[in-house]
Structures are given as structure tokens and as C-alpha cells.
Amino acid sequence: xxxxxxxxxxxxxxxxxxxxxxxxxxxxxxxxxxxxxxxxxxxxxxxxxxxxxxxxxxxxxxxxxxxxxxxxxxxxxxxxxxxxxxxxxxxxxxxxxxxxxxxxxxxxxxxxxxxxxxxxxxxxxxxxxxxxxxxxxxxxxxxxxxxxxxxxxxxxxxxxxxxxxxxxxxxxxxxxxxxxxxxxxxxxxxxxxxxxxxxxxxxxxxxxxxxxxxxxxxxxxxxxxxxxxxxxxxxxxxxxxxxxxxxxxxxxxxxxxxxxxxxxxxxxxxxxxxxxxxxxxxxxxxxxxxxxxxxxxxxxxxxxxxxxxxxxxxxxxxxxxxxxxxxxxxxxxxxxxxxxxxxxxxxxxxxxxxxxxxxxxxxxxxxxxxxxxxxxxxxxxxxxxxxxxxxxxxxxxxxxx
Numbered sequence: 075x076x077x078x079x080x081x082x083x084x085x086x087x088x089x090x091x092x093x094x095x096x097x098x099x100x101x102x103x104x105x106x107x108x109x110x111x112x113x114x115x116x117x118x119x120x121x122x123x124x125x126x127x128x129x130x131x132x133x134x135x136x137x138x139x140x141x142x143x144x145x146x147x148x149x150x151x152x153x154x155x156x157x158x159x160x161x162x163x164x165x166x167x168x169x170x171x172x173x174x175x176x177x178x179x180x181x182x183x184x185x186x187x188x189x190x191x192x193x194x195x196x197x198x199x200x201x202x203x204x205x206x207x208x209x210x211x212x213x214x215x216x217x218x219x220x221x222x223x224x225x226x227x228x229x230x231x232x233x234x235x236x237x238x239x240x241x242x243x244x245x246x247x248x249x250x251x252x253x254x255x256x257x258x259x260x261x262x263x264x265x266x267x268x269x270x271x272x273x274x275x276x277x278x279x280x281x282x283x284x285x286x287x288x289x290x291x292x293x294x295x296x297x298x299x300x301x302x303x304x305x306x307x308x309x310x311x312x313x314x315x316x317x318x319x320x321x322x323x324x325x326x327x328x329x330x331x332x333x334x335x336x337x338x339x340x341x342x343x344x345x346x347x348x349x350x351x352x353x354x355x356x357x358x359x360x361x362x363x364x365x366x367x368x369x370x371x372x373x374x375x376x377x378x379x380x381x382x383x384x385x386x387x388x389x390x391x392x393x394x395x396x397x398x399x400x401x402x403x404x405x406x407x408x409x410x411x412x413x414x415x416x417x418x419x420x421x422x423x424x425x426x427x428x429x430x431x432x433x434x435x436x437x438x439x440x441x442x443x444x445x446x447x448x449x450x451x452x453x454x455x456x457x458x459x460x461x462x463x464x465x466x467x468x469x470x471x472x473x474x475x
Contacts, residue, residue: 083111084430086137086154087423088171089161090114091121093380094185094215096128097419098160103129105423105458107431115139115150141167144174151178158183158426163265164191172199172210179206181429185422187217188266189315193276196440197283204439209446214425215418218319219443220393220460221247221338223452224408225320226444227462228397229330236402239331243399244295247320248305248341249312251413253389268363292324295335299348304396304405307341308348314338323444331399341394386412394465405465417460424454 087102089095091114099114106112113135116122122136137153139146141161151157151174161167164186175182176199186192192212203210213219225245233239266273294317299310317338324330342348361370380386389412397404410417425443428434432450443451456462 081153081155083113083135083154085110085112085156085158085426086115086150087112087426088115088139088141088150088157088159091116091118091125092160094415094419095160096125097415098158098423099125099129101419101423103131106427110427110430113137113154117141142170144170147171147174148178151175151180154180156181156183156426156430158422160185160422162186162188164188165194165265165269169195169198173202176203176206176208176210179208181209181211181426183211183214183422183426183429185215185217185418186212187215187263187315189318190266190269190273190276192315192318192440193273193280197276197279200283200440207438209429209437210440211425211429211443211446212440213315213319214422214443216391216413216421217314218316219421219425219451219455220391220408220410220413221249221316222319222323222442222444223455224393224395224406224462225336226323226327226329226448227408227452228395228404228406229334230449231404231406231464232397232399232402233329235404236400239329239399241331241400242333242335243331243397244335245320245395245397246295246304246337246339247316248302248307248309248339248394248396249316249391250307250341250394251389251391253386253391253412253414264361287325287328289332290325290328291333292321292330293335294321295337297337302339302341305339305341305394307343308345309339309341310348310351312338312340319442320444323442326442326445380415386416389413389416391417406463407465408460408462410460420458420460421455424458425451428454 087099090099102112114122114125115137117140119136119138126134126136137150139150147170157175157180159171164184165188168191172182172195224247228245229243296311302309317336320336324334391413392407392409395406428447428451434447434450437446452462
């Protein structure tokens with residue numbers, strides 16, 4: 075904080091001229107508190123000037139920097155307390171900015187869902203960030219804020235009802251959503267599917283240097299496709315970064331108890347939809363292995379493009395959690411609007427505002443939103459319209475057809 079005190083900006087938004095970056099800039103323009111000093115950054119001054127005009131903020135500072143220009147990125151990082159980036163796929167474009175922020179002691183926020191990138195950044199830059207005091211937060215959009223903070227909320231409610239969590243704690247998350255996948259998310263998923271061996275090596279590199287929680291157990295808890303009475307839906311394990319993030323929060327925070335497990339599932343009402351979804355994921359994973367096919371799939375939803383406002387307004391998400399410990403069982407839910415764009419931009423910006431302006435525990439290095447921001451970010455998201463609530467148990471029903 076002492077190193078950041080005299081910096082020109084509280085927040086710099088990098089990649090602000092892209093589709094999601096533009097939504098984030100619009101949200102920041104509407105919601106930045108009075109006195110918040112912020113700027114937008116990107117590689118094209120012309121596009122930045124057009125964005126500034128669209129926002130109606132003629133005095134908004136513009137910083138020109140390319141994602142591959144280490145010198146320019148160092149200047150961006152050195153000017154800000156928090157840098158937010160929407161420039162992906164992060165495996166291709168993200169590391170120079172991570173390195174610049176880690177070296178400068180600048181807090182860093184992105185919306186990647188790429189496990190390989192996150193693991194590599196931990197192995198390569200976590201120690202530097204710890205030494206400089208930088209807080210490095212990945213996956214701060216729909217991947218993985220609702221799941222990470224929803225699990226924290228569930229554990230907090232369990233503790234409130236039971237008292238101290240001194241035995242096994244089991245949480246399951248069930249995701250339902252209606253909307254369109256973003257071009258950046260699709261590009262990142264295709265890249266991940268095409269690199270299974272590299273992903274495994276990155277995970278091994280992280281495990282070689284990452285500390286484990288002393289005297290506590292943290293692990294995944296997955297079962298195969300099935301009908302779930304808790305979700306009132308067919309459920310299938312989700313091969314996303316979200317459960318990894320939840321488990322890292324549990325490893326970092328003793329509040330999750332001495333023996334924590336988590337399972338993460340997609341939930342659908344009808345069996346044919348689940349089967350079709352599984353076949354679709356398999357098809358995309360296989361197609362990602364063939365470069366011409368991968369490029370063809372990417373063209374269906376190019377990065378930087380997205381649906382219109384009317385389509386986004388119809389989109390939604392819910393994540394239902396079931397938590398169990400010491401004979402106590404609760405159901406909670408996190409829900410909101412358009413997950414791929416509008417709510418992702420909101421989560422991203424609120425995370426940056428939380429780092430810049432809220433009183434938080436003293437932490438450093440690569441962190442999750444739960445570990446770095448905790449309930450302060452939950453409070454922000456609730457104020458911004460995302461719902462966190464405790465539910466009654468869902469009704470028992472026969473499987474849909």
C-alpha cells in the first residue's frame with residue numbers, strides 16, 4: 075500500500091475497447107465512487123478515443139499499450155494501484171502484464187477461465203508478487219466468482235447455524251444458465267482442449283512449489299451423471315476451472331473447516347438436453363485437436379464480439395449449493411442476469427473496486443476472490459443486484475423426460 079500510495083490511478087482497465095472490456099468500462103463509468111481515479115488502456119488510441127466519447131467522459135485518461143510490449147505494460151502497471159484486463163486468450167496474451175504487475179507491486183484482476191494459464195502464472199510469478207505485495211486475482215468473472223463466493227457464503231451459513239466447523243464439510247454446486255458463450259470464453263476453451271499435456275505439466279509445476287494447508291484436508295468430490303433431488307435436475311460434472319478455485323479458497327482459509335470437499339456440476343431439467351450437451355462438449359474437444367476445425371469453430375463466435383443488449387437482457391444464471399456438516403444441511407443460491415457479458419463485467423469491476431477501496435485482510439501473491447476479498451465482495455455484488463440467499467430444500471420430483 076505504501077508503494078501504491080502515490081500512483082496516478084486507482085484502477086486501469088486494459089483491453090477496454092473489446093466487447094467485454096467496453097461493458098466493463100461502461101459499468102465503471104456508472105459506478106466508480108467519487109474520487110476514484112481511473113483510466114482505460116489498449117493498443118489503439120483511435121479506439122480508446124472513440125470509447126471515451128461513447129462514455130461521455132472527455133477527461134478520461136487514455137494509456138496506449140500493446141499486450142506484447144513489456145516496457146509499455148511496465149509503465150501501465152507502475153501508474154496504477156489495480157490493473158484489470160480483459161485481453162485473452164490469456165495463455166497467448168496475458169503473461170507480460172502479470173509479470174509487470176507482480177514486479178511493480180500492483181494488484182491484478184482478470185477474467186480468465188484457463189487452468190493452464192493460472193497454474194503457470196502461479197509457478198512463475200507468485201513468489202515475486204508475495205515479495206512485492208501484489209495481489210494477483212484470476213477468474214474474476216462468471217468463471218469463477220459466483221462459485222467461489224457462493225461456496226464461501228454456504229460455509230459461512232453452515233458455521234452460523236452449527237457453530238465452529240470442526241468436522242467434515244461437504245459442499246456441492248449446481249450450475250444452470252441461459253445465455254450465449256462469449257467469443258473470448260470459446261477461444262480460451264478451445265485452446266485448453268487442444269493442450270491437455272501442457273495443462274498437465276503446468277499443474278505439476280504448480281504442485282511442486284505450492285504449499286499445502288497444514289493439518290487440514292481439502293479435496294474434490296465428484297460423481298457421474300445422475301438425477302439430483304437437491305438440484306431438482308439432471309447433473310453432470312463440469313470440467314471447468316471453478317472447482318479448482320473453490321478448493322484453493324478452502325486451502326487458504328481455515329473457515330472452511332479441517333476436512334472440506336467440493337463437487338461442481340452442470341444442472342439441466344431434461345435428460346435429452348444433458349446428453350446433447352455432453353456430446354457437444356466431446357465434439358468441441360475433439361475438434362479442438364485439429365487446427366483448421368478449431369479455427370472454424372472460433373469464427374462462429376469471434377473474440378471481441380457479443381450479443382445485443384436485448385439478447386443479454388434475457389440471459390440469466392443460478393448456482394445452487396448444498397452444504398453439509400455435523401448433521402446440519404443447508405441450501406443456498408447465487409443468481410443473476412447475463413452471465414457471459416453483463417454480470418461478468420460487473421463482477422470484474424466490483425472485484426477491482428473492492429481491492430482499491432475496501433478494508434481487506436493483508437494478503438499477497440496469487441489469490442482467489444474469496445481469499446483476497448471475502449464477504450466484502452459479496453456485499454458489493456449484493457448491492458449491485460446479484461442475489462445470495464438461503465433456500466428451503468427443493469421439492470422432490472421425478473426425473474424429467
